[in-house]
Amino acid sequence: MIWEVELIILVFLALSAIVALEVKDMLVAVVMMTIFSFLMALLFIAMGAIDVGFTEAVIGAGVTGILFVVVVFQTSRKSND
Amino acid sequence: MNKPFQTPIVLLGARLLSPYIMLFGWYxxxxxxYSPGGGFQGGALLAASILLIRVxxxxRVAQLQIKEFATxxxxxxxxxIYFAAGLVAVAMGGYFLDYGMLPIPGMDPAWLRYxxxxxxxxxxxxxVMAILVMIYDNMVRGEDYG
Structure with missing residues (x-):
């Protein structure tokens, strides 16, 4: 693959990971995790691992995003006790 | 789930998108x-199409598609299906999951493995589809989300 495209993907990968770690709102962190997974899938496909990239795109960007959203909505930031 | 506002547009978009995701999962x-993909990825795509409607x-709408007790x-x-295909091969005298021994008449071993x-x-x-939907259903159970 063209190395400039890979460089751009890597920069956005690092940015999304840092934002997911540092942001206060949990929903934004979940969306950033989804973006991280999708960029990771793009990199896997660029490295030739089509099957791994496909699995990462389906599971990381699809199903775990929904499950994380459910967890975020079922928990509260402050504990009740 | 707590919902700050309710709009039919989200459900309309999900209804538009879900059948195509499901069709792609079966594809x-x-x-x-013989191509990238397979049972796990396709099952996860089917589960994603069902979870989209559920979210x-x-x-109430989710029960119209696949009910909770059906998962x-x-x-x-x-x-x-997996274990039957494996154990039938054992019963016909081969190893477990030895597709060449499956008793389908009129096929040579290469097509039998295929x-x-x-x-x-x-x-x-x-x-995979049923288990992923079941995980979601068990995570939201007990919470009035619609």
């Missing part, structure tokens, strides 16, 4: 034995 399962529509039997059916992988991938896809 991935059916073409899984967008809430409990466990679907998973059992999928695992049974078909056998297809059969177990349909089973794996059904099991």
């Amino acid at each position: 991935v399962i059916i073409h899984g034995h 967008a529509g809430g409990r 466990t039997p679907l998973a059992v059916v999928g695992v049974s 078909t056998g992988i297809l059969i177990i991938e349909v089973g794996i896809g059904l099991a």
Whole structure:
């Protein structure tokens, strides 16, 4: 693959990971995790691992995003006790 | 789930998108034995199409598509297809999952292996879809989300 495209993907990968770690709102962190997974899938496909990239795109960007959203909505930031 | 506002546009978009995701999931399962993809990825795509409707529509709409009690039997059916294909090969005198020994008449062993992988991938896809939907249902149970 063209190395400039890979460089751009890597920069956005690092940015999304840092934002997911540092942001206060949990929903934004979940969306950033989804973006991280999708960029990771793009990199896997660029490295030739089509099957791994496909699995990462389906599971990381699809199903775990929904499950994380459910967890975020079922928990509260402050504990009740 | 707590909902700050309710709009029918989200459900409309999910209803538009869900059948195509499901069709693509079946495409991935059916073409899984000679191209990237397979039972797990296709099953996860099927689960994603069902979870999209469940997230967008809430409990009442979700029950119209696949009911909550139907997920466990679907998973059992999928695992049974996998083990039946393996154990029939054992009963015909081969090893476990030895597709060349499957008793389908009129096929040479190469086509038997081709078909056998297809059969177990349909089973794996059904099991993965049912288990992922079951995980979601168990996570939201007890919470009035629609």
